[in-house]
Amino acid sequence: MIRRLLSTAAIVMALGVAPALAELKIGSIIELSGPGAAAGTNFRDGVKMGFEEINAQGGILKEQVSVLEYDSQTDPQVSRAMVQKAIDDGVYAITGTVFSSSTVVNMLVAKQYGIPQFTGSEAPSITAKGNPYIFRTAFGSQKGVPKMVKYMVENMGVKKVGVAWANTEFGKGGHQAFVAEMEKAGIPIVVDVPAEQAQADFSADVLKLKNSDADAIFVYFTEEESARFLREARKQGIDKPLIGETTLIGHKVIELAGDAANGAMGHVGLTPDANIPALTEMVERFKTKYNYTPDHNAIKGYTAAWTLKYVTEMVGSPDSKAIAEKLHGLTLKASEYPGVLMDVSWDETGEMSRESFFVKVENGKQVVQAVLPPN
């Protein structure tokens, strides 16, 4: 009797196991907890939406794609282990991570196994290490910062600046790029304030910047720190222009900082508020699906999914090494490949080029002040 019951149970269990619907596996290693959760959740949702649309349109090479998710916990060592786990699980490409301090560590694992990796990180060091398998989904700060500095000098007439930055791999990259550009432009940095990752109290930092004679402050933190910084700046009544990159003026920052975000300005590689129909439509679909406004990280994730589809189909098979080779020197035009939303190119290091925007936050929305050409 017991044997019969057990065998029946075994048959039921065997029938209950879901068949392997997808043959192509993608590893989504991303910050779903810890300080990077705001950015990571956006990136993850962008990736998910991209692959869901791809699957709805027949998948890649007529095969459905399965996205395997791994939480890096915003911890470099965990992210490394998760990349290893994803590769062990049989993925042929990886999306993530967003935090540079994680990406510099985990990309070595993907490199070792020859797996192409689409990162949302923007630290210059990522593409400077000669890794043939790393590809950006937004250009690095060494490309974004010169565009922004040019705008600050030529359009805003800034003569002296202060800098507030996160003392992390991400922050160091942006800080070094900014300092180098300021030296080139002959503009002195009169106050330089580093802050720790996930710092909560910015009163002393803002005070130092406020009491300096800087004409403008360059702020380079991740989203949650930026929101806390902006709230404190508003509390102390700082009247200098606060200028940053995408992480100062992103939608998550605007949501967290509220009115304190108004007046902040900066350079963004991608913005849902750019007047680009494909981008606007993607943002609307995202809002309907997830019930929140995506930031640049969601757009990065979304374009990473579509880029992988296009390149895999160009290669003709999910051959990880061939895909990486194909991506070097590749240009995808949005007119032919609508999923990339804007024309985009990758160079031999995996660095990308694309048009970008200088925006100002007004009434809780990014308002594009200027479109900056690719460099």
Place this chain on the structure above:
Amino acid sequence: MAELIQILVSGLAAGSIYALAAVGFTLLWQASQTINFAQGEFVMLPAFFVLIGMTVLGLPMWTSILLALVLSLLILGVAFKRLIVEPMLPHGTLPLVIATIALGLLLKESVKEFYGATAQPFPAIFPQTVYNVAGASVSVQDICNLVVSMLAIGGLQLFLNRTRTGRCMQASAQNPAVAEILGVNVKRMVLYTFLINAALATIASVLISPIYLAKFSNGETLGLVAFIAAIVGGFNQIRGALVGGLLIGVIDNLSAVYISAQYRSAMPLLLLIAIILLRPQGLLGTPEGRTV
């Protein structure tokens, strides 16, 4: 001078909130020899009760704060005492400490699971107006945070020293056996202590969340700072926890401005080491005294 005024105001405002959490450590230690390592999470959680009230139930902010207070009293006060402290206490301090660490993890991960891992905007309960005082920009929010915290701690002191219930609580803390013989309901007094701790945690949560933003991991920082403040000030004195909290807040800001922003988080730890080496009972603590 203006800079110093601003540093002091900001430091005292932040420090007064740390003090609220630190007082919780001393209260529970006095009442039941409990070192509550979930104290940081106790401060983190009420902010999410407020957000649930506002966003899920659609209640006004002050009603949501009231709801958060009631939920905190029930969960962080009554349930914490009945379900964790009372069953674990007979097994000694160490199992209880481990239980509170586990509780902290449970609260943190539960908020992450049910509310999300990203920070949430939290409404400011005081006006965002900034006044110029002798060249320093002093915000109404900072002043209000300082005043509310001081009133809460001052009120607690008055309650403990000037009311019959407060004195009964002190008696229960000093010598439970004698207090019981004298007719004091010791169990009820201990419960009051847990309820007061929950109320203080709610106040701290509502005051600090507009600055920190509501996030599941806020308790890590707050719990550590409050624990250091309680040790620095004196673990067995409320006024010690108050002094410790204010001192940490001011030292943190002073060191960030005048020493090094990069090493600011090391300063409270250096202070902690110095206090442990030179005055283990804390600045205002007493080596053997046990008063609430």
